[in-house]
Amino acid sequence: MLTFALDTSTQSPSLAITRNDRVVGELWLGPDPDAGRRVLEAGHHLLCATGIGLSQLERIVVGVGPGGFTGLRIGLATAHALGQALACPVVGAISLEALALGIAETVDPGVIVLPAHDARRAELFAAAYRVGPDGGLEQIIGPVAIPAALLAGKLAGQLRDGVRVVSAGTGAIVGRDALEAVGIEIAPDGSGAHRLRAAALVERVAAGAGCDPSPRYARLPDAKVNLLRATRGGT
Amino acid sequence: MIDGPFLAIETSCDETAAAVIEKRVVRSSIVASQADLHTPYGGVVPEIAARHHLGTVNLVVAQALAQAGFELSDMRAIAVTQRPGLIGALLVGVSTAKALAYAVGCPLVCVDHLLGHICASWLEPIALDPPFVSLIASGGHTRLDLVRDLAHPETLGQTIDDAAGEALDKGARLLGLGYPGGPALERLSRGGDPTAHAFPVALGGRRTRDFSFAGVKTSLLYVVRREGDLSDGRRADLASSYQEAIVAPLAARLLDAAREHRVPAIALGGGVAANGRLRELVSEGAAQAGLRVAMPEIALCTDNAAMIGAAAQFTEPVAWPDFLAMDAMPTAPPGGIAA
Ligand SMILES: [Zn+2]
Numbered sequence: 001m002l003t004f005a006l007d008t009s010t011q012s013p014s015l016a017i018t019r020n021d022r023v024v025g026e027l028w029l030g031p032d033p034d035a036g037r038r039v040l041e042a043g044h045h046l047l048c049a050t051g052i053g054l055s056q057l058e059r060i061v062v063g064v065g066p067g068g069f070t071g072l073r074i075g076l077a078t079a080h081a082l083g084q085a086l087a088c089p090v091v092g093a094i095s096l097e098a099l100a101l102g103i104a105e106t107v108d109p110g111v112i113v114l115p116a117h118d119a120r121r122a123e124l125f126a127a128a129y130r131v132g133p134d135g136g137l138e139q140i141i142g143p144v145a146i147p148a149a150l151l152a153g154k155l156a157g158q159l160r161d162g163v164r165v166v167s168a169g170t171g172a173i174v175g176r177d178a179l180e181a182v183g184i185e186i187a188p189d190g191s192g193a194h195r196l197r198a199a200a201l202v203e204r205v206a207a208g209a210g211c212d213p214s215p216r217y218a219r220l221p222d223a224k225v226n227l228l229r230a231t232r233g234g235t
Numbered sequence: 236m237i238d239g240p241f242l243a244i245e246t247s248c249d250e251t252a253a254a255v256i257e258k259r260v261v262r263s264s265i266v267a268s269q270a271d272l273h274t275p276y277g278g279v280v281p282e283i284a285a286r287h288h289l290g291t292v293n294l295v296v297a298q299a300l301a302q303a304g305f306e307l308s309d310m311r312a313i314a315v316t317q318r319p320g321l322i323g324a325l326l327v328g329v330s331t332a333k334a335l336a337y338a339v340g341c342p343l344v345c346v347d348h349l350l351g352h353i354c355a356s357w358l359e360p361i362a363l364d365p366p367f368v369s370l371i372a373s374g375g376h377t378r379l380d381l382v383r384d385l386a387h388p389e390t391l392g393q394t395i396d397d398a399a400g401e402a403l404d405k406g407a408r409l410l411g412l413g414y415p416g417g418p419a420l421e422r423l424s425r426g427g428d429p430t431a432h433a434f435p436v437a438l439g440g441r442r443t444r445d446f447s448f449a450g451v452k453t454s455l456l457y458v459v460r461r462e463g464d465l466s467d468g469r470r471a472d473l474a475s476s477y478q479e480a481i482v483a484p485l486a487a488r489l490l491d492a493a494r495e496h497r498v499p500a501i502a503l504g505g506g507v508a509a510n511g512r513l514r515e516l517v518s519e520g521a522a523q524a525g526l527r528v529a530m531p532e533i534a535l536c537t538d539n540a541a542m543i544g545a546a547a548q549f550t551e552p553v554a555w556p557d558f559l560a561m562d563a564m565p566t567a568p569p570g571g572i573a574a
Pocket of ligand 1: 375505537
């Protein structure tokens with residue numbers, strides 16, 4: 001099956017074309033806050049470079065986040081419109097799981113991987129998974145928007161029991177101090193583990209972890225939060 | 236002009252809309268309004284609008300195609316609102332339109348939302364051709380344009396502060412009416428006396444054709460504060476006088492401009508064009524002056540995609556795949572309209 005995969009949940013959007021779950025071509029944009037806006041243009045270059053016609057595509061796989069709201073929407077709108085025009089299915093995959101797969105490749109089974117994007121406002125979009133013997137992911141936390149120290153605290157018990165926890169992604173870098181304080185390891189700078197690969201979304205779908213292709217924002221709109229606070233009489 | 240049927244998409248604010256247009260004929264026009272979602276907030280919340288567009292736009296496109304009896308592959312172009320508007324909302328429409336046009340293999344037409352409002356009267360059955368003077372008044376915009384060429388409207392005036400619809404909504408709120416308050420204010424004003432209270436004139440200076448509504452709004456705020464509990468009759472009088480202070484200058488400037496530029500017709504657009512009192516004043520004045528009045532049905536005055544299709548006929552299409560570099564823009568260009 002020929003699949004076009006894209007993820008715009010981070011400032012380094014990723015695209016991939018896979019055939020029967022093998023990568024035919026892939027590329028990244030950015031890092032740049034507006035890189036998501038060029039995702040379709042990049043997709044065109046990828047199709048040209050791989051010699052694959054748009055009409056040959058049989059499936060669109062899209063990262064559903066969590067991540068930057070605007071980027072996420074651009075990727076999802078693009079995926080849905082391609083699916084609508086090409087009359088092919090659109091399948092979602094959790095973006096943080098794709099990032100987790102990249103970290104999992106660098107560690108042994110039993111280790112906990114902690115993919116994290118910088119969510120700003122002193123929070124991370126993060127999740128935690130235990131790597132299975134077959135390289136599968138068992139979800140332990142998330143995906144959530146959470147302060148790094150709070151996330152670190154949730155894993156303190158595992159760390160005390162001697163379990164290795166390895167984090168990567170822009171969130172691991174901005175949350176480094178809080179994460180390292182409890183013994184969480186951060187993937188080395190420049191390691192490929194920090195990079196979300198759209199091809200990994202396809203691997204998640206192949207592993208049966210595909211999901212509804214709608215955005216996982218992990219946060220309510222600010223206006224809604226304020227309204228809820230006001231109606232509850234809190235501050 | 237685009238040869239054959241094409242799809243138009245609008246997502247600049249809180250309506251998700253799609254239409255199929257062929258020449259000047261509206262084959263279908265679907266509008267999914269989010270107004271109710273924003274009511275609890277007293278105004279449009281950009282993040283909520285953008286979220287809702289994403290869940291809706293493909294359905295609205297599918298409905299517009301089905302109602303018109305076409306397949307996506309029949310479309311000779313995809314038109315989309317590129318600017319101005321809420322950036323997160325615009326990006327959903329622009330990303331969708333780009334991907335549709337890319338997959339269909341047709342050109343993309345990046346349309347200015349305000350040109351859309353101006354071009355709404357060009358569509359059948361009104362089929363108004365230039366020259367005419369256009370008044371666009373909505374919650375986001377208030378502008379007067381001389382239209383000798385639909386591709387290049389000439390700005391005569393615009394609001395220097397609040398938009399007319401925004402001023403009506405704010406007035407409604409001061410009088411204890413809900414959001415969106417314009418229609419409620421109009422209902423309340425029907426039982427009132429438009430001359431009961433003298434509000435300042437909503438003009439942005441004698442020499443220009445600009446508008447200013449901030450003073451009118453502030454004046455109402457002071458009255459409401461000073462008088463405290465208002466009787467129903469007093470509220471109706473204030474509503475009526477306030478509405479008059481906003482819509483009468485709109486009508487007067489539109490009619491004056493038509494006279495000055497010796498055009499045979501005037502056109503109304505934007506959500507405030509649904510206001511009955513504005514329609515009445517414009518109709519009366521136009522009848523006296525012997526002007527043709529183009530007042531599209533309400534669904535074509537408020538935000539919709541058919542008008543974006545109309546404006547697309549006067550906007551240069553961008554060829555496949557050059558449009559992949561096109562992007563949404565939140566602001567209007569200098570001069571107010573991109574065409
Ligand atoms: Zn509008």
